[in-house]
Structure formats: structure tokens, C-alpha cells
Amino acid sequence: MQLYLPIADIPINVLLILAMGAAVGFVSGMFGIGGGFLMTPLLIFVGIAPAVSVASVASHIAASSFSGALSYWRRRAIDPALASVLLTGGVVGTALGVWAFTQLRNLGQLDLTISLSYVILLTAVGSLMFWEGLRALLRIRRGDPVNLRRSGSHSWVHGLPLKMRFKRSKIYLSVIPVIAVGLLIGFIGAVMGIGGSFILIPILIYWLRIPTSTVIGTSMVLTLVTMVIATLLHAVTNHLVDAVLALILMVGGVTGAQFGARAGQKIRGEHLRLLLGLLILAVGVRFAVELVVRPTDLFTIRDTGGVAP
Template sequence: MQLYLPIADIPVNVLLILAMGAAVGFVSGMFGIGGGFLMTPLLIFVGISPAVAVASVTSHMAASSLSGALSYWRRRAIDPALAGVLLCGGLIGTGLGVWFFTLMRSLGQLDLVIALSYVVLLTAVGGLMVWEGLRAILRTRQGQTVLATRSGSRNWIHALPLKMRFKRSKMYLSVIPVVVIGLVIGFIGAVMGVGGGFILVPILIYLLRVPTSTVIGTSMVLTLFTMLIATVLHAVTNHQVDAVLALILMIGGVTGAQFGARAGQRIRGEQLRLLLGLLILAVGVRFAIELGIQPQDLFTIRETGGGA
């Protein structure tokens, strides 16, 4: 079933895109992540231009994070104060990200920037997760008990000024690192077409010591708003959001996520993390290889407007 994507400007098989959305949705439901870092590369690999892939996935991420955030909200697993402060940074970061995206696009370096950021981020995060996962599995094999990571020890972050009380997370913390983290995630999200949950959640847990009860729900709220803003900004500045593509992805994604969540409950935590780490690493390596091999055609053409 062929469908013509109006903005991506290529015909695609609806079932293929739907299946991709469902597969990524399955994985994201299984691991409790947004899945943007898988969706965007997959779209690029099937021939959609990186600019369109990134811009369209932002709206897909908004949809999937809303349905996630709603269910966390009902379980009171969202810290509104923390989400609000993160968002202050997140909105600025998203704006900067879209501006940077537009700048790189006009310089003809956008595809490279997207590919390079995927290589760096995914290999680093994936590598760390695989390393952690392997160690955890080895430890359990040796019969050691895994220590809870949320120790009471304080780090330099807790010495910063402008402290604020985050009631639901039971934290008393400076707003500075929270805003900065929101800003960085917003920036990365807008440039790479990812929700950023897979970076944000570890940062919140390990750096700010946000309890696991509120961390995922809160990160989904940040994703929801940064991705909504990113969708609108990408549409206004770059005209690269493909609504038809996004809708197919959303439908596939939210459906797949339901089955993924059920499957995820049957696999053990450390194995799950190792699997996810391998997956992230694989996507990163795929991008790295792509950059290193000589392209079939060294020349590319892009219309820059001025059309009559």
C-alpha cells in the first residue's frame, strides 16, 4: 500500500512505516523509553531525509509521551514542581536547538551534525549501559547482592544556591542544575529528534538523586512539552514536519508500546538494560560506519528556494 509523503517528498509503503512505528513502540514500551533515538535513525535508513525524519519524529514523541505521562499522572508518579523547573530550561534549549538545526541546514552540514551526534551519544550511552549491564549480571552470577544506587551521600550539586523544595520527590535542591539539564535535553531533542528520556532518566537518578518513583513520569512531561514546542518551531522555521508520516508513526507507536510494556514485565531488569544498551550501541555503530564509507555519490543537490 503505497502512500506519498507530502513533505518527505517520497512514496512509502504505509505498512512498512506502520510496522516500524509498532516495532519501535514495542521496544519503547518494553524499556519505558520514548524511542525517538531508534525511530529517527530507522526513518533515515529507509531513505527519508534526516531533516524530515528529525522534525517529524518530534511530533510522534509528543504523542507517545502524552499517553505515557497521563498514566503516570493518574498514578501520582509525576513531580509537577520538578517538571516545571526542567521545562524552564527545556523550552530555551528547544528554541536554541531549532535555531542551530536551521543554521546547520543552511550551511549544508545538518545531515553530518545529526549523524555525528547520533554516533557520539548512542555509542557513549549504549557502551555505558552494556558495561553496566554486564557487570550487574556478573555480580549476580557471583552471588553478590547489588547495592542500591541511591545512597545518602551528597555531591557538589547540593552545595549550589537558589534551593527549592520538590515535595513529591522529597528533595531540597538548587534549581540551577535542573534548569541546565532541561536546557541540554531540550537542545539535544530538537536537533536529534529524540525525547531525550534515555539520557535524562539516568542523569536525574545519578546526578540529582530523583527517586525512581517520580523520575520516568517527570521526564515524560519534559519530553511532551519540549517535543510539542519543537514540532511547532520546526514547522515554522524549516517546514520539514511531515504530518502524514508522523500520524502513521504515532498510530503504530502507541499500539506497539502497549504490547512492549507487557513483554517488558517478563524480562529481568539487568538483562533488559543490557539488551537496550546493545540496541543503542548498534544504532550508534551503524551511523559511524555510514560516515566512514565513501558515499556512492559525492555530490548532492538541494533546492534553496527563489522559485518562480
């Protein structure tokens, strides 16, 4: 079933895009991530211009994280106080990221920067997550006690001033690292065109020691707000958001996310981390291969506009 996309200006197979949306949605629901780092490369692969892909994926992530956030909200798995402190940093970070994006584009090496950051970030986070999941599995197999939250082992983070009580997460923590994390994720998200949950969640769990029960829901709120802002910015500045493409992705994505979330609850946490680590690592390696292996065509063409005088 072919459909012509009004902004991307190419016909696409609706069923293919629906299936891609559902597949990425399934993964995102399962791991509680946005899935932008999977969706954007997939869209580029089927022939949609990178700029249109990045811009349209933002609204797709907004949809799937909103649906996720709603169900986490009903289960009281979102910490509103933590979410608002994260957002304070996130909004500023997004604005800074958009500014950096423009600067990099002016320098003419935006594509390379994006590829390199994908490689570095994804391989680093992926291998850490994979390694951690593997260690946890081995520990369980040996029957050792799981000691993720060692009481009394406070790091320097817990000595910072401006402490605040986050009731629902049952922690007492300084707002400084929380705002800094929001800032970082907002920045990375705007430059790389991703939601950033796959980095945010490990940081919140392992560094800030926020209980797993509220982490996923709260990170979805941050993703939701930054992606809504990103959609607006892309629509206003570049006019590249393809609403038809976004709608197809959303329908596939939110449906897939529901099934993914159910599947995710059936899988043990260690397995889940191991799988997600592998997936992130695979995407990172794919980007690395693309940079290192001689491309089949050394030349590329890009439309730079220029209306006839």
C-alpha cells in the first residue's frame, strides 16, 4: 500500500513504516526508552531525508513516551518532584543543544559529529550495560547476594548542598546533580536527535541511586517534554516535520509499545539490561563500521535549496 508523503516528497509503503514503528515501539516499551536511536537510522535507510527523519521522529517519540508516561502515572510510578527538577535542566539543555547544532552545521561537519557521537555514546553505554547485565547474571548463577544499593556507601554526590526530599522515590538528594543530568540529556538529545532515555536511566539508577520503580516513568516525562519542544522547534525553523509520516509512526509505535511493555515485565531485569546493552552496542558498531569501511559510493548529493532567481 503506497502513500505519498507531503513533506518528505516520496511515496512510501504504509505497511512497512507501520511495521517499523511497531517494532521500534515494542523495543521502546520493553526497555522504557524512546527508541529514536533506532527509528531515525531506519527511516534514513528506507530513503527518507535525514533532516525529515530526525524532525518527524521527535513527534513519534513524544507520542510513545506520552502513552507510556500515562500508564506509569496511573501506577504511581512517576515522581513529579524529580521530573520537574530534571525538566529545569532539560529545557535549558535542549536550547543549548539546538544552538550547538546550528554552530556545527555552519562549520559543515554536522554529519560527522553526529556519527562520531553515535559511535562513542552507543558503544560506551552499550558495552557498560551489557557488561553490567552479564555480571549480574553470573552473580545470580553463583548464588551471590545482589548488592546494588549498599547502605552507607554514599558517593560524593550525596554530600552536595541544596538537598531536597523526593517523596515518591523515597530519597533525599541534592538538586544540583539532577539539574546537571537534565541539562546533559537535553543537550545530547537536541544535537543527536534522540530522546536520551537509554543514557538517562542508567545514570539515575547507578549514579543517583534512584529506585528503579520510579526511574522509567520519570525519565519518560523528561523525554516527552524535550521531544514536544524539539517537534515545535523543527516545525518552526526547518519546516521539515512530516505529519503524515509521524502519524503512521505513532500508530505503529504506541501499539508496539504496549505489547513491548507487557513483554518487558515478563523478562528478568538482568536479561533486559543484557539485551538492551547488546542492541545499543549493535547500533553503535553499525555506525562505527560505516565510518571505517570504504563506502560503496564516495560521492553524495544533497539538495541545498536555491530557488531560481
